Amino acid sequence: MRRVAILISGSGSNMLALLDSMEEPGHPAMPCLVASNDPEAVGLAKAAARGVPTAALSHRPFGKDRPAFEAALQDIILGHGADMICLAGFMRVLTAGFVGQWQGRMLNIHPSLLPKYRGLHTHARALEAGDTEHGCTVHEVTPELDDGPILGQARVPVEPGDTPESLAARVLTMEHRLYPAVLRRYAAGDRRPVWLP
Template sequence: MKRVAILISGGGSNMVALAKSMVGDHPARPVLVASNDPNAGGLVRARDMGIATAAVDHRPFKGDRAAFEAALLEPILAAEPDILCLAGFMRVLTPAFVQRFEGRMLNIHPSLLPKYPGLHTHRRAIEAGDSEAGCTVHEVTAILDDGPMLGQMRVPILPGDTPDALAARVLVQEHILYPTCLRAFADRLPIGAGIR
């Protein structure tokens, strides 16, 4: 059974979708939900689901990402995960952190990568006059939103769409895509090669 740690910053809807999917004959189980915000609503949701939680507030580490990441690593490594999933984790991670988890860290991004890495993806897609938007699950590399793609789902952009309306429709697809990609990824992952 593969062990999965999930990093969040907010309400954790993608975390909940992932955790709910990891039941029965699924090859993985959630062992930790960690956040950079001690008040993140997703921590409460994780605890209600019986998942261990940890919070490392990034604010006291302002200007020192390496020190923040060192503190964040403690609960992650203690949980002995095989896979690390970013699910709405809104901190940019250093290349050193990413390299430690290379080939074992996944992210979901609310655009059809390589279009619109970074923030404000829905507004940017609408302003560009695109006919569709969507979401992408990818492996995390040191380059923001640039790792190997594991799956995408597409959503039409409707006349009069607002960024919020589009985001809500894309989120529905995120909750389908991320669990599907995690299961396939966990199935392929060798046993006993966890993150250290």
């Protein structure tokens, strides 16, 4: 049974989708922690209401000392017995030093069809490019931003009149299907990608 720490920065909608999935019979993973860099993150209360241990570690007191923040975060994660991390809207770029300690054991979901549109504002960028389809990707985390082996993708059509907000809403619905499907397979030791239409 894999013990999963989920890192969030906001409302935690993907976190809740992962928690729902891990409650299913026979799931090869269980949540051991939901942590956030924002003590005000709404998702922390949602996780606590589900009985999942939570922790808040603000990055602000650490200033520009990212390794010190990550060392404190690592202590919290290991203190809860995690052997795997799922980034679910965690809005801090992690250093190579931290990522290296979790290589092959840390997943992220990104709102684009990687390798397209790494970074921010993916929905607006897809619309500006005139793309006919958009979507989301789950990948292993590597030191390069939004890089790493692709473990799953889900696609949505871009519709006439779409705005970044309307497109984001449809992609988020697919994120909530894709991430749990990938985690279930990955935690069982199967790294074959999941492809959702």
